[in-house]
Amino acid sequence: MSDDSGDFNQPYLPERYRKKVRENQSRRLKRKLLLAGAIVVxxxxxxxxxxxxxxxxxxxxxxxxxxxxxxxxxxxxxxxxxxxxxxxxxxxxxxxxxxxxxxxxxxxxxxxxxxxxxxxxxxxxxxxxxxxxxxxxxxxxxxxxxxxxxxxxxxxxxxxxxxxxxxxxxxxxxxxxxxxxxxxxxxxxxxxxxxxxxxxxxxxxxxxxxxxxxxxxxxxxxxxxxxxxxxxxxxxxxxxxxITLILTIPHTGRPAGPSIDQDRAKAIADQYISDHNGGPLPLNMTAERYEDWGNATDPSAGEYVLTYERIFQDFPVDTDRIVIAVDSVTGNVLSYDKTWTTQDFAFSQTLEQAVGKRDATFAMMQAAKNRYPDSVESVRIISADIRWNNQHTPGVTQQPGSVPLAWKVLFDDATIRADPSLPQGIGWVDIQTGNVTELEYRH
Incomplete structure (x- = not known):
């Protein structure tokens, strides 16, 4: 098995792609649609x-x-x-x-x-x-x-x-x-x-x-x-x-700054998740931020928001995660949101990777070119990583071994960058064949 992620910057893609391919790799998918539970086709x-x-x-x-x-x-x-x-x-x-x-x-x-x-x-x-x-x-x-x-x-x-x-x-x-x-x-x-x-x-x-x-x-x-x-x-x-719990409280009448630091907030969040789920869960914290509730004229201490991705056999599960908020003054847990949709038996047994990052990204770009030929010159890679593609229709039981491990490639182009209403492009690439199995890309 080969992993060519280290030579991703070698002359394989056009120069305009290679210069931008590592930009904003820390960015993740946009937040799940608000108003969870509201959407109906x-x-x-x-x-x-x-x-x-x-x-x-x-x-x-x-x-x-x-x-x-x-x-x-x-x-x-x-x-x-x-x-x-x-x-x-x-x-x-x-x-x-x-x-x-x-x-x-x-x-x-x-x-x-x-x-x-x-x-x-x-x-x-x-x-x-x-x-x-x-x-x-x-x-x-x-x-x-x-x-x-x-x-x-x-x-x-x-x-x-x-x-x-x-x-x-x-x-x-x-x-x-x-x-x-x-x-x-x-x-x-x-x-x-x-x-x-x-x-x-x-x-x-x-x-x-x-x-x-x-x-x-x-x-x-x-x-x-x-x-x-x-x-x-x-x-x-x-x-x-x-699966979702939110306390609704005033943002006024609070100290100007936090009373606890991020490390303490993480410890509180970790303990709450363990207590709420009857023990520790296989998670990896992928984001942590402080959200101030005040402004320049009326400062008010806010909250720490921590995002955890579910991990299965060392790889992240695409849609499963927990987001939790901790009060920066009292250390109280203010909100908890859990998405956990896939049973362990549904994950594929195939873990061997035959396709590296460079080949997966190139395959995705070819698919993007076929979709919008005039936009390929402006395509920019945001991130590419291997994860479980566990998206499925709610209420449908996933079959044993039906959830594949695949490359997930996030990208955009000039049209998407110019229109905030358009989502980033998403390409899923088979780790064995290099075929693009899914492409979410629209103008």
Missing amino acids: IAAIAMVLLSGIFPGLKTPTTAHPLVTAPVTTIPPTTVPAGHAGLPASNVTPAETYTYPVGPGVPVQASGGMISLDDAVNSLRVYYPAGESVIMSVNYSSGSNRTLFGFILAPVNPPGGGDFVIFIDGTTGEPYMPGQENATITATKAKVQALSEFPGLNPEQVKVWFANDPVRGGEWQFIFLTGNTEIARGGIDATTGEA
Whole structure:
């Protein structure tokens, strides 16, 4: 087996590539789409609009709650307390909204159905305006369920991918096709959520179902006191495991700088992960940063955010990771987010590498040239490493040995660099044959 990564700078690729190939190798993939658990393919919209009809808890043995000292990663959010004024007519006046309103969307409440403004106010309890923008709304009236279908776009990162959220026209609660079939019920998810925050006494607990594009079905929840959010998170709809936990606390009234250093924050994070998962996990910390919560005129100590990648047989697993935030003042864990989608049996037994970095990168560039011939001159390599390509459709059981070890090559070109909404290109190359097995590259 040969590894030619050391001679990657030899005259093999054009000079313009070789000069840039090692630039920004520390950069990683963009954050997973915000609003985890929200994304549903547009086909779901079509299903709703065309038909309008949709057809034992095993909790973790030990609960490891977040500490609940009064300090978090996101400031408190005040949810809408009332409804905006309603037009006098039930005819949809699209010009009164900043987004397209589909035909038949009820503007006034009538016959037990909520109005569009009511639906928007309900939506904003779960998906605040600061996190997402409404792109459009449609309405589907069926014999089983009547739904408002909102297409949302994340505010940050821009271009992170539109997603659809349905609001039940009768209850005003979010609805997602398939939630009736979840192993864990909404009631059980609520009980589990409350057990994770024993120090909090919310006045309201709202729970709703969402399909995460990586993790699959989960019950998301928020805790409210009055109209203020005090915590949120997600419970795996199959296992009942708490996979996301976030305390929501003020960013004001804090010291100007940290009271603990990064080494202490890492030790706290390591211990929390071990406690929460019943023992250490095979992880490698790949990123650690300090996020200041203040500004030049109003300094405020922030948090340390640590990212851990899952390791299997010495190689990173592409989508599996844990991100955890630690308060720089108190040392409390403020947020925890776990993505762990692949069982050990699913990883391939083939580990021998016959294709080196230079050949893998060249194969990817040839594939990029075939896709956009006019852009190949501006292609820039960002990184190339061997990892497990474990991406798969949520809810589909991976077969034994089906997850391959492959070269993952990240790159961009002039068009991508000029348009922040476009994602980096990703090429997967077989470590045995050198064939490009996947290419995500679009303009």
